[in-house]
Amino acid sequence: MSFKKRIVGVIGLGHVGAHVAFNLGVLGIADEVKLCDVNHDKLVSERQDFMDAVMFMPHRVNYTIASYEELADCDVIVNAIGDIKLCASGNRDDEMHFTVPQVADYIPKVMAGGFKGIIINITNPCDVITDLIAKKSGLPKGHVFGTGTGLDSSRLVSAISQQTGLDHHSFSAYMMGEHGNSQIVPWSLIHFGGKPLAELEENPNYVFDKDKVQEQTIKAGWVTYSGKGCTEYGISMTGATMVRAVLRDERKIMAASAPLDGEYSEKGIFCGVPSVIGANGIEEVIEYNLPDDELKKFKACCATIRQNIANAEAFWKK
Numbered sequence: 579m580s581f582k583k584r585i586v587g588v589i590g591l592g593h594v595g596a597h598v599a600f601n602l603g604v605l606g607i608a609d610e611v612k613l614c615d616v617n618h619d620k621l622v623s624e625r626q627d628f629m630d631a632v633m634f635m636p637h638r639v640n641y642t643i644a645s646y647e648e649l650a651d652c653d654v655i656v657n658a659i660g661d662i663k664l665c666a667s668g669n670r671d672d673e674m675h676f677t678v679p680q681v682a683d684y685i686p687k688v689m690a691g692g693f694k695g696i697i698i699n700i701t702n703p704c705d706v707i708t709d710l711i712a713k714k715s716g717l718p719k720g721h722v723f724g725t726g727t728g729l730d731s732s733r734l735v736s737a738i739s740q741q742t743g744l745d746h747h748s749f750s751a752y753m754m755g756e757h758g759n760s761q762i763v764p765w766s767l768i769h770f771g772g773k774p775l776a777e778l779e780e781n782p783n784y785v786f787d788k789d790k791v792q793e794q795t796i797k798a799g800w801v802t803y804s805g806k807g808c809t810e811y812g813i814s815m816t817g818a819t820m821v822r823a824v825l826r827d828e829r830k831i832m833a834a835s836a837p838l839d840g841e842y843s844e845k846g847i848f849c850g851v852p853s854v855i856g857a858n859g860i861e862e863v864i865e866y867n868l869p870d871d872e873l874k875k876f877k878a879c880c881a882t883i884r885q886n887i888a889n890a891e892a893f894w895k896k
Contacts, residue, residue, distance in 0.1 A: 584825050587612040587644065587652040589684070590659030591624050594700055597814030598656050598821075599628065599641070606637035607822045612644040612652060646684050647691030654821050655688065657681070657699045657711065673702045674890055681707055682894035685714040696859045698820050699724040699835070700813060704757040705883045706890045708835045708848040714894075719837055720860040726835025727753040727761055727850030729816045733798040734763060737791050742783050744770070752833045752852050753795060755879025761850065762875045763792045764868055820855055827857035831864060841865045842873070844880045847887060 586608040588599045595615075602608040611628070615621050621643050628641040649655055661676050681701065697715060699708040699722070708724035715722060730753035732746075739746050749770040755761040765788060768775040778784040802809045823830040836853040838844040841863045854862040868876060 583609040585610045585612065585652045586821055586825075587614060587649040587655040589614045589646075589649075589655060589657050589688075590701070591615040591617070591620055592658065592660060593808040593810040594660070594813050594817075595656070595658035596624055597810045598658060598700075598817045599624070600631070601814055601818035602821060603628065603632065603635050603637075603639040603641070605818060605822070606635070606639075607818060607825060608639060609637075610640045610642060612642050612649055614644050614646060614649060618643075646687035649688055650691035650693045652693065652695055654696045654698060654824050655693065656817050656821065657697060657701050657707070658817070660701050674706065674886070675893070677701050677703075677707055678710060678890045678893040681710055682714060685711055689715050695721070696824050697722045698817060698824075700817050702757070703886055703890075705835045705848045705850070706886045709887050710890060710894065712837065712848070719839070720858055723820075723837070723853070723855075723860045724757070724835030724848060725813065725816045725820065726757045726848070727755065727833040728820065729799075729813050730757060730761055730795060730850070731833040732812060732816065734791070734795045737794055737798075738768070738786075741786065754833065754850055754852075755876055756883050757835060757850055758882070759796060760879045760882045761796060762872065762879060763788065763795065764866070764872045764876070766869050766872060767852075767866060823855040824857060824859060829854050829856040829861065831855075834860065836860045836863050838863065838880075842868075842876060842880075844877065847880060847883050849880055849883055 586602055588595045591613055599611050602611050613621050613625055625641050625643055632639055659680055697711055699711055701707045704724045704726055712722040734751050734753050735746050738751055751768045753761050754764050799809050831852055831854055833850050834853045835848045835850050838847055838849055852864040853860050
């Protein structure tokens with residue numbers, strides 16, 4: 579009897595990509611991780627370091643070096659290129675001038691090798707680059723998606739956990755919209771053991787300064803960046819969790835940059851929304867009946883993303 583290897587490719591071995599690759603091994607998510615980066619010396623060094631750690635990992639895993647075309651047999655590719663220094667302004671859109679031309683150049687090379695799997699994008703601006711990958715790859719709807727507000731949702735959950743003292747898994751909360759400064763907290767979707775937040779606000783532990791919590795969540799990445807010059811653990815766990823959801827067909831609901839095709843009356847963009855992630859990538863976008871004020875803010879996020887997509891197209895359609 580033969581068993582199919584679970585093969586995952588990682589493009590871009592900076593702080594984020596390297597940690598994704600490490601997590602795929604240490605969590606037993608992949609059997610083989612293919613590493614791809616324009617810096618060959620760094621690839622050799624990273625592979626050596628990973629292979630030095632394999633003995634202590636719970637499952638057998640092999641790390642290999644691959645070109646874009648050699649990623650063809652991957653089940654999932656994680657796109658993680660970037661230059662974090664370009665985000666020092668506090669705006670992820672500033673990375674666009676670097677990331678858009680590169681992604682537009684190498685995604686056709688990946689596809690020329692015969693790749694037919696799922697692509698999960700981390701590269702910023704996340705929603706814009708995810709849209710670009712979908713267009714350049716021609717993969718079926720849902721087979722390309724981004725980490726989007728998945729990490730931002732974790733940051734929101736962390737803030738709520740710290741105020742209430744409750745475990746991170748004891749309630750549900752999502753950030754929606756752009757993986758950027760215009761994202762929102764849909765307070766109407768926050769539930770504690772199935773009970774909506776609005777029914778608990780007689781207890782001071784559940785009374786939040788909503789503007790402050792939203793600002794804290796949006797700026798959390800910059801708190802991380804300011805002291806160490808990068809973000810790595812939170813986003814790499816977000817990416818690895820999404821890879822696992824695909825490879826194990828978990829049909830897991832989490833926030834991701836998903837293609838909207840009429841949901842929330844929006845179409846033709848990728849946006850951070852709660853989605854079902856399984857073997858076919860984004861298998862369903864969960865559409866909630868948001869109150870008018872939250873829906874208005876969400877649609878403003880979508881307008882921002884739509885404009886940024888148009889700005890990006892000016893680069894790669896030249």
